[in-house]
Amino acid sequence: MKLFLAALGLALVIEAIPYFVFPEKMREFFRRIPEIPVNVLRIMGLAFIALGLLLVYVATAYAGNAPSIRISIKETGAPVEIEGTDLLIRELPSFEQVDLDKSDPVYRIALTPGGMKINQRTWPATHLVLASGDGVIRIDGKRFQGRVEVVKTARNHLLLINDMDLERYLVGLINHEISSAWPPEAVKAQAVAARTYAYFQKEKKLKDLYDLESSVLDQVYGGIGLEDERAAAAVRATAGEVLTYQGRIIKAVFHSCCGGRTENSEAVWGEMMPYLRSVPDPYCTESPRYYWKYEIPLSDMSRRLSLGAITKITLRNRTASGRVRELEFGFDSGQKRDYSGEDLRRLLGYDNLKSTNFRVESTVDEIKFSGSGSGHGVGMCQWGAKGMADKGFSYRQILQHFYQGVKIERKY
Numbered sequence: 001m002k003l004f005l006a007a008l009g010l011a012l013v014i015e016a017i018p019y020f021v022f023p024e025k026m027r028e029f030f031r032r033i034p035e036i037p038v039n040v041l042r043i044m045g046l047a048f049i050a051l052g053l054l055l056v057y058v059a060t061a062y063a064g065n066a067p068s069i070r071i072s073i074k075e076t077g078a079p080v081e082i083e084g085t086d087l088l089i090r091e092l093p094s095f096e097q098v099d100l101d102k103s104d105p106v107y108r109i110a111l112t113p114g115g116m117k118i119n120q121r122t123w124p125a126t127h128l129v130l131a132s133g134d135g136v137i138r139i140d141g142k143r144f145q146g147r148v149e150v151v152k153t154a155r156n157h158l159l160l161i162n163d164m165d166l167e168r169y170l171v172g173l174i175n176h177e178i179s180s181a182w183p184p185e186a187v188k189a190q191a192v193a194a195r196t197y198a199y200f201q202k203e204k205k206l207k208d209l210y211d212l213e214s215s216v217l218d219q220v221y222g223g224i225g226l227e228d229e230r231a232a233a234a235v236r237a238t239a240g241e242v243l244t245y246q247g248r249i250i251k252a253v254f255h256s257c258c259g260g261r262t263e264n265s266e267a268v269w270g271e272m273m274p275y276l277r278s279v280p281d282p283y284c285t286e287s288p289r290y291y292w293k294y295e296i297p298l299s300d301m302s303r304r305l306s307l308g309a310i311t312k313i314t315l316r317n318r319t320a321s322g323r324v325r326e327l328e329f330g331f332d333s334g335q336k337r338d339y340s341g342e343d344l345r346r347l348l349g350y351d352n353l354k355s356t357n358f359r360v361e362s363t364v365d366e367i368k369f370s371g372s373g374s375g376h377g378v379g380m381c382q383w384g385a386k387g388m389a390d391k392g393f394s395y396r397q398i399l400q401h402f403y404q405g406v407k408i409e410r411k412y
């Protein structure tokens, strides 16, 4: 379609140019034209050239390159050290170039009451944009591609944002999320899900400074250091593909391992999303976190809840997929309080309480959790995707299993 439009536009321009440039000759050439005045021919030519150019423009705009994506790398109250070859720093919004002493490739940026200090010089700036000669910038030893912005926030912190090409971002992301050594169909499924999620966040956060966090809150991104050819191949093979539901880009969340059944979106975030339904997943049993245990001394747990010594734990209810919805804790002070499974994960650490799919037992001095799976359990199960790919399912089948009723569309 895009190619057809572009070709049609070009053909129109080429056809129309002689009418505009040599209207007399065209009048001689075609016998029926003599009745049409030269100026009208010229205007017709111009109009067709304009129409042709418009078609070419529309076609190339639709063919558009991958959009850029803005990822927050970190926010800190401490100075940051940034390294790059032939680093160029400009101030925003004026775009004025910051004069740098280039003898040292490491730039230490700190906040000052009036702006920022770069190495020994102070600038009255609150927003800097950095680009390096070879396109790579190092922060805390991690390599990032594209531009890096340093922003002074309202909380008087330095916020570092990486602004880069979305497709390149996906290549670097794969090995932070899964392993590119997994079967190619599973890696492609991950690429499409991550691209869709990034797109969804980009549309939602139009007015914000950045689109994505580089943490478990969004997708785990740590720069281009883990890029490899297998990851790049999966991204290329699915270039521009996103998941849609009734024509709209979906919130394509994913997690490590569901433990046998994924979760409904409303059970975790309260919002019902028609494509994030609980589905059975017999494919993720290979995950090292398919079964897990976590034990915590009763005294530690009491301290964390800070309502007195825990005397009783009662499971109040589970979600439709079998995950813990609410637990009631009783304390020696006589108080009782309900905690959701997600509350407890936040409180005890997501690495300790790996999912809300657990059983809980208490002994005289300990609380023992034994559970299954890792992560919130909504959307695509990454280990399940691997298991499905091992069994011969395609990335499309994998995505359509974990995201119900979706279509795979090419965005560019």
Ligand SMILES: [Zn+2]
Residues within 6 Å of the ligand: 257, 258, 259, 260, 261, 281, 283, 284, 381, 383, 384
């Ligand atoms: Zn699973």
